[in-house]
Amino acid sequence: MKPKDPIISEEDSTNVAASLLIVLPHQNPHLKPTTEIYGISIARRIALSAKSAGFDQVLLLTATNQIGESSKHLENTPAFAISPRNISEYLGAQRIVILPGDVLADRKWLTSLRSMETNPDSMLLDKRRAAIIETEFKTEAVADSFVGNGDPFSALQNSLATEIVDLGGPGSLVLKPKTKPTDIENWLRSCLVKDTDGFLARIIARPISLTITHHLINTRISANTMSVFSASIGLSGAPFFLSSKPEYQVIGGLLFALHSILDGCDGELARLRFSESHLGGLLDYWGDNIVHVAVFACMAIGWSLNAGASWSHWPLIGGCTAVLGTIGSASFVHWRTMMRTNRTHKKAEGPVFTSVAQSSGTDISKILDGLARRDFIYLVLLLSAFGKASWFLVLAAIGAPVFFLLLLWVAYSEAKVKTK
Incomplete structure (x- = not known):
């Protein structure tokens, strides 16, 4: 030929x-x-x-x-x-x-x-x-x-x-004379570890997800199927935060953490199979954010139901700011990604979100990248053990809108640099 x-x-x-x-x-x-x-x-x-x-x-x-x-x-x-x-x-x-x-x-x-x-x-x-x-x-x-x-x-x-x-x-x-296929498999999986993985994700979530991926790679389970399954696990954990009892919140926290671990498998499968796609990136990205919105909403409703009548509205207000901040940030990042794709005329493939900044990383963009990682899920699990998962809602109610505003500032700064 x-x-x-x-x-x-x-x-x-x-x-x-x-x-x-x-x-x-x-x-x-x-x-x-x-x-x-x-x-x-x-x-x-x-x-x-x-x-x-x-x-x-x-x-x-x-x-x-x-x-x-x-x-x-x-x-x-x-x-x-x-x-x-x-x-x-x-x-x-x-x-x-x-x-x-x-x-x-x-x-x-x-x-x-x-x-x-x-x-x-x-x-x-x-x-x-x-x-x-x-x-x-x-x-x-x-x-x-x-x-x-x-x-x-x-x-x-x-x-x-x-x-x-x-x-x-x-x-x-x-490749050496003694190199075996299993050695290559181990090396391929090691290449899947991302520089952007958070500290806890690197030592807890990633080793577990890589082990799961190793057992899934030769099956017919697709990366998109794992994205949907992972999001379903996360959504099933959200209603447990409606309760103030530690035993229920811990179940929710464990399902939330399991969602985070399994969420790594879709990208790992796609990269190992070279089957990355824009649809897969969208499923992964929006699946994550929908789970976060559901968890924050259930935390707010649960806290409000268990609060005194005189201040039961405050958890709902906090929940709204956390949810709106999350949706705003997710939508803005998605919009910027689509704009970049249209400008470069390149076929969109792979993850929607990789970094807050699209060009050189400033100090503030590096901080935002760190905050965007999912290590916070383990804090939710820790607070759940004491029935205090709602305390995280206070952080989210403040942090989510501030994060959104800082995203706008980073985008404005990058646009200003490009026009010079």
């Missing part, structure tokens, strides 16, 4: 692709490119990770008699399986990243390689993990490095100004 010709820009016929990832022939005798990990072959995982990282094209170098088999695993990806001797036909990219065949990479690490700064016609080299090349005139030298059975990295060092760097990190995995 002959790979398709690369798409050539009408504006610049020499520009085959803006960014190109080249994967050298596989060297590990035990783990082949066609070996499936969580239902997706290693070759396809690399191709899809590169696509998510923004690479325009991926070349999987392989022996001529293996091109057909490898190509079957690359359908609907920007990747082609080709023989090294044909690589010159595809070298037109300005940014070229070369990976050894025994290196696995996640999208975040590949994104950093694609955007890393270097001088024209020079190379950043970590022989164990990757080479990053910025080409301008020396594309022939790059093509010649793949001729013969020598080491392409050594050949490139003779042709390009080279800086030796360390590109190691948790986003890459070097």
Whole structure:
């Protein structure tokens, strides 16, 4: 099966692709490119990770008699399986990243390689993990490095100004002779931990959700199904906050915490399967916020029912401010995301909310990002043990509208910077 010709820009016929990832022939005798990990072959995982990282094209170098088999695993990806001797036909990219065949990479690490700064016609080299090349005139030298059975990295060092760097990190995995599929599974799950996870989420929720995801990944349960199931768990816990009794509030708090844990599974499943979608992001995002609104509302009603007649209206007022602040913040973030998508004309995929700020993080945006995490759920559970879950409503009644106002301020500040 002959790979398709690369798409050539009408504006610049020499520009085959803006960014190109080249994967050298596989060297590990035990783990082949066609070996499936969580239902997706290693070759396809690399191709899809590169696509998510923004690479325009991926070349999987392989022996001529293996091109057909490898190509079957690359359908609907920007990747082609080709023989090294044909690589010159595809070298037109300005940014070229070369990976050894025994290196696995996640999208975040590949994104950093694609955007890393270097001088024209020079190379950043970590022989164990990757080479990053910025080409301008020396594309022939790059093509010649793949001729013969020598080491392409050594050949490139003779042709390009080279800086030796360390590109190691948790986003890459070097496959060794003793590496097993289970080792790759463990590494893939470790890549799912987010920098934005709160402290308690990192030590409690994420390890549990990753274990659950490990058992769900080979089933037919979809990420969207987990989003709906997680929200249902959270909503089922909300009515328990209508009571002032600790035993009922603890049940509500446990269901609320379970919702938070299971809520991590949908994104984990989607990222492991490369099935992220905007619909999935919306289900996840609004499912969370609907659960928060329901919990705050039930806290307010329950507190009002158990309060004295003279001040029973105050919990309802507090509940309204918490609910309106939550809805306002959620709607505003959603609107900003849609506006950004319309401006960039990119297909919306993945989570709706990742950060308060859309550009560089200021001190206030970092504080808001911290407050947006779900560690507060464990405070609700702690207060519930004493029948005082309603105390959290006081914090929410103040914090939710203040958070909304600060969101507006961050958006205004970013817009002001862009207009300068």
